[in-house]
Amino acid sequence: MTPPIASATGSHTIxxxxxxxxxxxxxAWLEPEQTTSCGSCASAGACGAGATGLGTVASRIAARRFPLDNPGGLTVGERVVVGVDDRALIKAALTAYALPLFAALAAGGLAQGAYGSDPLTLVAMLGGLGxxxxxxxAGARRLDRRGDLAPRFLRRARPGETCHPGQEET
Amino acid sequence: MSTGQYKTIVKDGLWDNNGVFSMLLGMCPAMAMTTSATNGFGMGLATAVVMAASSLLVAAFRSRITQEIRIPVYILIVAAMVTLVDLAMNAWMHELYKVLGLFIPLIVSNCLPLARLEAFAAKSPVLPSFLDGLFMGLGFTIALTVIGAVREIIGSGTLFADASLLLGPAFKAMELRLLPADMGVLMMILPPGGFLATGLLVVAKRLLDLRAGKEIQMAGAHGVA
Amino acid sequence: MKEFVLMLIGAALVNNVILARFLGLCSFMGVTTRIDTAAGMGLATTFVITVSSMADWAVQRYLLDAYGLGFLRTVTFILVIASAVQFTEMTIRKVSPTLFQMLGIYLPLITTNCAVLGVALLLVEGHMGFLAATLFAFASSLGYSLVMVIFAGLRERLVLAQVPRLFAGPPIAFIVASLLAMAFMGFSGISTS
Known part of the structure; x- marks a missing residue:
């Protein structure tokens, strides 16, 4: 992806x-073009992430379609560049992953301290995870309402533009 | 398939498209298990057996494996082969088994077997797939042995030390001491040496490719100018 | 208590998953071109490693040990990990489709990440209780995330340097990683063993 672009607020746009x-x-409904997290674009190497992906839900591109307000009369088949605040990504990841983990570990720690039995700690951890x-x-809904997470339309993609500057496909 | 195509499979696997130096896959064992040439050799051979066997199986059943379930099926086949190799090494090559430890089961998560299954065995007949798996695995073995040799020679001054212990008494003749023990650079057999040796050897392969007039393969170079 | 904390610091820093144990190197090289992707991947992997280690511990104790099926460990663990990744995907999707949008791409690759299977195998070898094993897994994965983010920061700087063409990409990244590994070797003084 392109290097971060610093904005006036000091955060970067991905x-x-x-x-x-x-x-x-x-x-307008959009499908992301970057299919791997290896850092390379749709021309993925040996990762095994393709149109059908790894057979898992997240890797099927169709499942990652997202809506965008249609400002400039976009037509089907057009490629556009969208931007996401990079702080939003960190916030999203922390909400989705750190919160459940800490709850699980806290619950487990309390159970272990109180009862010291492995099976009970297991159950407590699962409860904490849940x-x-x-x-x-709840946290995600709040972020959603504040509009932090939604991608913004930046511009139409130039004909040969790919995720990497300097590697324009011809 | 014609002989030419077979020759390509052999050459690609062994050197031209080498798993470690060109495709940059299978890095984990390439750096973890190369503290000596013998360890690298043993690790490589174990992986080669797994790759050959799983390529054979995937190619044999490729018409039955649908797109959706293909990756889990590949992983299961590789896991089954790894279990067999693990048990066999535990029984018949116990010393090597103890040295390689964790990394035998970790062949399952080695990107190289899966990549070859997906790129080749899933679309090709049984014999070419078997050969591809085998020679990619042998290329992997060569790469690991070279990395191991470089680290071992600079790090402890020996070459193929403990070969007889790990591979069998027949290999005793391979054990060499090339430099006095106190001239060794300890860092080379510690983790930083693994990264350094692999990085420099990738550069060496690129130099060799350049001299032979071939394109440098910039695998994995995306994102870095 | 002190040994416990030292064990956790050891798992995160001294025996760092990437720089000392050489696990998770494919993602280490692939995802660290930008700090935010490295952080996202690190957090996702932390979640998956912790959850799948919990499941693997339970499977080892109540299935493999109980019925003497130790030899099936590789196969069952990898199945557990694949299911843990699926579980994570489904829960994130349920929790928030928008979060899933942003974070979904990292998840499928975690299945074949050696760090997940490696940490699970390590904690089985350690014969620890459930909470200790989970905290070990959590600490190891925090160490993984830390190193990923640090390395991504280094590589972002590297883009501005003039690297000779032969060294561009992985080779120079490996050399930088070796320096980082050397720096982390400084932590070995905290080791308890």
């Missing part, structure tokens, strides 16, 4: 390229 797959009135996930859902 740019990504997506393709318009459907237009419904004022909302409640942590519920808390994460």
């Amino acid at each position: 740019e990504g390229i997506a393709r318009v797959v459907r237009v419904e009135g004022l909302v 409640s942590g996930l519920l808390a994460a859902r």
Whole structure:
């Protein structure tokens, strides 16, 4: 992906390229082009992440479609550059992962301290994980409402533009 | 398949498209298990056996494996082969088994077997796939042995030390001492040496490729200018 | 208590998953071109390692040990890990589709990340109780995330340097990693063993 672009607030915008797959009135549905987290674009190497992906939910690109307000009359098939605040990514990851984990570990620690039995600690941890996930859902809703997480439309992609500057595909 | 295509499989696997130096896959054992040439050799051979066997199986069943379940199936096949190799080494090559320890089961998560299964064995007949797996594995063995040799010679001055212990008495003749023990650079057999040796050897392979007039393979170079 | 804390620091820093044990190197090289992707991957891996270690411990104790099926450990552990990754994907999707949008791409690759299987095998070898094993896994994965982020910071700086063409990409990254490994060797003074 392109190097971070510093903005006035000091946070960086991560740019990504997506393709318009459907237009419904004022909302355009986009599919991200970067299919691997290896750092390379749709031309993935040996990672095994492709159109069908690793057979898991997250890797099927269709499952990662997202809506975008359609400002400039986008048409199906166009490639656009969207931006996400990089602080948003960290916040998202912390909400989704750190919250449940800490809840689980806290619950487990308390159970171990109180009873010292392995099976009980296991159950307590699962309970902690569950409640942590519920808390994460609440946190995610709050982030959603504040609009921090949504990608923003930046510009249309130039014809040969890929995720990497200097590696334009011809 | 023609002989030419077979020759390509052999050459690619052994050197041209070497798993470690060109494709940069299988880095974990390449740096962890190369504190000596013997360890690298043993690790490589274990991986080669797993790769050959799993490529054979995947190619044999490739028409039955659908797109959705292919990765879990590949992983299961590799895991089964790894279990067999693990048990066999525990029984018949116990010293080497103790040295390689964790990294035998970790062959399952080695990117190289999976990559070859996906890129080759899933689309090719049984014999070429078997050969591809075998020779990619042998190329991997060569790479690990070279890294291990470099680290061992600079780090402790020996070459193939403990070969007879780990591989069998027949290999006793391979044990050499090339430099006095106190001239060794200890860092080379410690973790930093693993990274350093691999990095410099990748550069060496690129130099060799350049001299032979071939394109440098910039695998994994994305994102770094 | 003190030994416990030292064990955790040891798992995170002294025997660092990446720089000392050489696990998780594919993602170490692949995802660390930017700090934010490294952080995202690190957090996702932390979650998966901790959850799957919990499951692996339970499987080892109540299935493999109880029925003498130790030889099936590799196969069952990898299945548990794959399921843990699926579980993580499904829960993140349920928790928040928007979060799933942003974080989903990291998850499938964690299945074949040697660090996950490696940490699980290590904690089985350590014969620890449930809480100790989980904290060991958590500490190891925090060490992993820390090193990923540090290395990503280094590589972002590296983009501005003039690297000779032969060294561009992985080789110079490996050399930087060896220096980082040397720096982390300084922690070995804290070792308890």
